[in-house]
Amino acid sequence: MKKKNLNNGQNNSKSDLLEERPTNHSRRNLLKGAGLVGAAAVSAIATSHVIAADSASTNSNSKRIAPREALEALTAEEAETLAAICDCLIPSDEHGPGAREARAVHYIDKSLASHNNGSRHNYSVGLNAINEFASKTRGKSFPELPLDQQNSILLAVQTNKISGFIPNGSGFFNMLRSHTIDGTFCDPYYGGNQEFVGWDMLRYPGIRLGASEADVSAGASLPPNHQSAYDHSTYTKLADNSLLDTEGGDGYA
Amino acid sequence: MPKRLAKTDVVIVGMGAAGGVAALPLTNAGLKVIGLEAGGWLSPRDFAPDELRNGSRNWPQSVQKAASEAPTVRATSSDTAIQGGHPMMNAVGGTTMHYWAQSWRLNPWDFKVVSETKQRYGESRIPEDSTVEDWPFGYEELEPYYDKIEYTVGISGQAGNVQGKKNTAGNIFEGKRQREYPMKPLRSSPFTDLMGGAAQSLGWNPFQGPAAITTELFDGRPPCQYHGFCNKGGCHVKAKSSTAFTVIPKAVDTGNLDVVTFARVTQIITDDSGRVTGVDYIKGSETFFQPADVVLLASYAYENVRLLQLSKSRVFPNGLANNSGQVGQHYMTHHQGAPVTALFDRDLHNWYGLPAQGVAIDEWADDNFDHGDLDFIGGANLWVHTDRKPMSAAKMSTFGETRNWGSDWKAFIMKNADRTNSSYIQKTTLPYEGNYLDLDPVVKDPLGFPVTRITARYRDNEKRIAAFSQEKMEQWYLEAGAIKIVKYGLGNSMGATTHAYGGTRMGLNSETNVVDEWGFSHEVPNLGVLGASVMGSSGSRNPTLTVQALSWRTAEHLVNNWRSIVG
Numbered sequence: 092m093k094k095k096n097l098n099n100g101q102n103n104s105k106s107d108l109l110e111e112r113p114t115n116h117s118r119r120n121l122l123k124g125a126g127l128v129g130a131a132a133v134s135a136i137a138t139s140h141v142i143a144a145d146s147a148s149t150n151s152n153s154k155r156i157a158p159r160e161a162l163e164a165l166t167a168e169e170a171e172t173l174a175a176i177c178d179c180l181i182p183s184d185e186h187g188p189g190a191r192e193a194r195a196v197h198y199i200d201k202s203l204a205s206h207n208n209g210s211r212h213n214y215s216v217g218l219n220a221i222n223e224f225a226s227k228t229r230g231k232s233f234p235e236l237p238l239d240q241q242n243s244i245l246l247a248v249q250t251n252k253i254s255g256f257i258p259n260g261s262g263f264f265n266m267l268r269s270h271t272i273d274g275t276f277c278d279p280y281y282g283g284n285q286e287f288v289g290w291d292m293l294r295y296p297g298i299r300l301g302a303s304e305a306d307v308s309a310g311a312s313l314p315p316n317h318q319s320a321y322d323h324s325t326y327t328k329l330a331d332n333s334l335l336d337t338e339g340g341d342g343y344a
Numbered sequence: 345m346p347k348r349l350a351k352t353d354v355v356i357v358g359m360g361a362a363g364g365v366a367a368l369p370l371t372n373a374g375l376k377v378i379g380l381e382a383g384g385w386l387s388p389r390d391f392a393p394d395e396l397r398n399g400s401r402n403w404p405q406s407v408q409k410a411a412s413e414a415p416t417v418r419a420t421s422s423d424t425a426i427q428g429g430h431p432m433m434n435a436v437g438g439t440t441m442h443y444w445a446q447s448w449r450l451n452p453w454d455f456k457v458v459s460e461t462k463q464r465y466g467e468s469r470i471p472e473d474s475t476v477e478d479w480p481f482g483y484e485e486l487e488p489y490y491d492k493i494e495y496t497v498g499i500s501g502q503a504g505n506v507q508g509k510k511n512t513a514g515n516i517f518e519g520k521r522q523r524e525y526p527m528k529p530l531r532s533s534p535f536t537d538l539m540g541g542a543a544q545s546l547g548w549n550p551f552q553g554p555a556a557i558t559t560e561l562f563d564g565r566p567p568c569q570y571h572g573f574c575n576k577g578g579c580h581v582k583a584k585s586s587t588a589f590t591v592i593p594k595a596v597d598t599g600n601l602d603v604v605t606f607a608r609v610t611q612i613i614t615d616d617s618g619r620v621t622g623v624d625y626i627k628g629s630e631t632f633f634q635p636a637d638v639v640l641l642a643s644y645a646y647e648n649v650r651l652l653q654l655s656k657s658r659v660f661p662n663g664l665a666n667n668s669g670q671v672g673q674h675y676m677t678h679h680q681g682a683p684v685t686a687l688f689d690r691d692l693h694n695w696y697g698l699p700a701q702g703v704a705i706d707e708w709a710d711d712n713f714d715h716g717d718l719d720f721i722g723g724a725n726l727w728v729h730t731d732r733k734p735m736s737a738a739k740m741s742t743f744g745e746t747r748n749w750g751s752d753w754k755a756f757i758m759k760n761a762d763r764t765n766s767s768y769i770q771k772t773t774l775p776y777e778g779n780y781l782d783l784d785p786v787v788k789d790p791l792g793f794p795v796t797r798i799t800a801r802y803r804d805n806e807k808r809i810a811a812f813s814q815e816k817m818e819q820w821y822l823e824a825g826a827i828k829i830v831k832y833g834l835g836n837s838m839g840a841t842t843h844a845y846g847g848t849r850m851g852l853n854s855e856t857n858v859v860d861e862w863g864f865s866h867e868v869p870n871l872g873v874l875g876a877s878v879m880g881s882s883g884s885r886n887p888t889l890t891v892q893a894l895s896w897r898t899a900e901h902l903v904n905n906w907r908s909i910v911g
Contacts, residue, residue: 179749179750180749180750181749181754182750182751182754184751184754186751186754186755186758187758189754206400206401206402242750245749246747268748268749269739272735272738272739273396273400273735275738276734276735276737276738277395277396277400277735278394278395278396278397280394281396289734289738290734292754292757292758293734293737293738293757293758293761293762294758294761294762295695295734295737295761296695298393298394298571299393299571299696300393300569300571300580301569301570301571302569302570302571302572302695302696303570304531304533306696307533307534307570307693307695307696307697308534308693310534310691310693310695310762311691311762320392320393320394320397321392323392325388325389325580326389326392326394
């Protein structure tokens with residue numbers, strides 16, 4: 092599995108959050124899914140899906156809205172505001188991709204419908220407070236402002252210069268920052284760290300079920316393996332002990 | 345009315361680190377044991393190498409009994425107690441499923457804090473408000489049980505004192521042991537080599553700490569594969585010597601242990617003579633009464649104390665085994681806070697490290713150094729380890745070099761993700777007047793029972809150890825080439841932790857202790873207590889191995905004295 096070449100880092104559009112580039116990752120998962128039902132049983136349907144995904148991938152320099160990917164917790168406006176914030180926190184810049192390419196907002200939205208659901212209300216209140224402040228002081232919503240003005244507003248939130256947050260500006264900021272980091276550097280299974288951009292950013296060579304002394308000595312020069320924990324079938328719903336021996340990477344099952 | 349079940353010889357409340365160990369000698373002796381466990385069985389398939397799942401989603405801890413009855417915390421009795429989290433988990437194997445697995449013996453000094461301090465420095469050196477007592481026995485009494493656990497559960501490590509022969513590859517300050525560990529220690533790494541070398545140039549004695557992790561084929565389990573997801577995660581190859589994969593299956597194999605999962609014990613029942621007759625528990629939507637000749641309480645410090653305090657009766661109006669008023673007293677937690685973090689100018693190669701793979705320094709622990717000119721007793725074990733994961737790496741300190749977001753910050757973490765390290769410094773904590781556990785007057789669990797309320801704070805002795813040990817840690821990091829250091833605050837209140845001690849302290853004096861030298865209640869002859877709640881001193885290292893040695897010893901005592909205990 093080769094890492095997909097990323098060229099989105101230079102694109103400064105702030106409203107691409109609902110759009111997804113079909114990825115080698117998703118295609119690979121489809122292949123993996125096909126493998127799970129047994130090598131001999133790869134069906135015509137699965138094969139045609141792979142072909143469809145493949146052709147979508149090759150055809151799309153232009154972005155498209157991914158089908159069947161709903162916002163699960165955030166409103167559309169909240170999601171846009173959050174995307175602009177994440178761009179400030181972990182920018183896509185001359186050092187490479189950031190929270191946007193990792194799809195941190197996609198992760199946060201999904202997490203607010205699951206393990207972070209206790210923070211859902213805080214997001215609504217806090218994102219609204221940021222937009223209200225932006226409109227009141229600069230005449231535009233937060234996503235419409237230039238980057239330097241966005242940054243100065245976020246700094247004001249972080250240092251408690253703006254009110255209207257739960258529990259306060261710095262508390263809300265710290266939560267946003269923490270969740271943005273989670274969404275950029277988590278296992279891609281959760282919808283963030285797409286294409287392993289976060290792990291590549293840190294030169295983390297990836298999850299392994301075992302590491303030899305040579306692997307450890309190699310450190311960051313160990314080639315990244317770009318595997319999710321859930322590329323190992325033993326941790327998935329579909330795992331079947333009779334199949335584990337034929338699955339790559341499950342030598343310890 | 346609870347449904348009355350068939351009587352058993354022994355019921356153990358909790359199938360974790362302590363209860364799991366006790367089950368084996370009991371069932372080996374032919375006693376019939378029911379093990380009541382609030383969680384279920386887990387398997388290696390449940391332990392995905394997933395930092396978010398372990399750390400942020402709190403899987404498999406979330407939505408558990410422990411989480412629903414987390415203690416409230418306050419520093420003093422004039423503060424309002426706030427409910428926090430609960431770090432332990434409910435499962436067969438308990439927290440041995442997802443702990444770091446550091447498996448230390450206490451040092452001999454820890455058993456005799458009072459007498460040793462008096463002898464070396466004079467009585468005035470024991471803080472006036474401390475309630476610390478010597479244990480009812482010394483290290484030598486527990487040594488055979490430490491050995492039993494190391495060889496039965498499976499502990500890897502490097503001995504430092506075999507029958508008086510010191511070996512500087514191990515801990516030269518440890519008590520005399522009868523033989524080596526059954527397995528060699530976890531391997532070293534570029535980082536542990538770096539820190540070990542630095543310690544040696546300071547004239548200290550670095551060594552690899554002991555771990556309940558296999559390093560070779562042991563009892564049918566494979567050696568550690570070093571994938572590094574031990575912290576709040578279970579082992580995918582059963583290399584972590586959880587009781588769920590060691591002693592509990594062995595006890596089940598005897599045919600004498602019946603593990604009842606998802607059983608939530610609500611009360612220990614007493615008769616009019618003051619003896620326990622069994623326990624009530626809820627499973628599903630039914631309530632059962634499990635009669636037993638002996639009840640062993642093994643549900644962790646907070647729950648042990650709470651169950652006793654909730655189990656009021658005519659004979660024990662203030663809670664079971666509490667006519668002395670000692671249940672909940674002498675509570676303490678390890679002072680594990682106040683870490684030191686270092687930034688290096690090169691990669692440390694820690695991406696596949698684990699919390700139990702590290703280097704220990706014991707020079708500044710316990711009474712291993714002269715306290716004559718110091719204003720505290722006890723000390724700290726310094727520990728650096730190799731655990732490193734991407735999300736936590738990205739949340740590292742910025743050492744004042746940049747604000748913690750934006751382009752400069754991104755460049756900083758890209759450069760330094762594998763270049764920082766945080767120490768783990770475990771410090772002696774003493775028990776004090778005014779530090780205790782009781783039932784919260786307001787906060788209840790979902791069944792309507794009050795949760796535990798912690799009232800406790802660190803005192804001067806703990807704060808002085810923290811400041812002293814931070815300086816030593818800084819010195820060590822700088823010697824290893826660290827270019828920046830951050831020291832974190834010392835902390836105050838003693839919130840719920842994985843290293844909670846006291847509340848049912850063990851001692852000969854029935855007026856100041858809940859259980860006797862064997863772990864049985866002074867007031868209730870057929871009630872035993874297992875776990876760190878019986879420990880009267882914290883030591884400066886992880887408690888689990890001591891808990892397990894004590895559990896085996898209590899169980900063995902029960903087997904050997906069955907007739908007199910059952911009466």
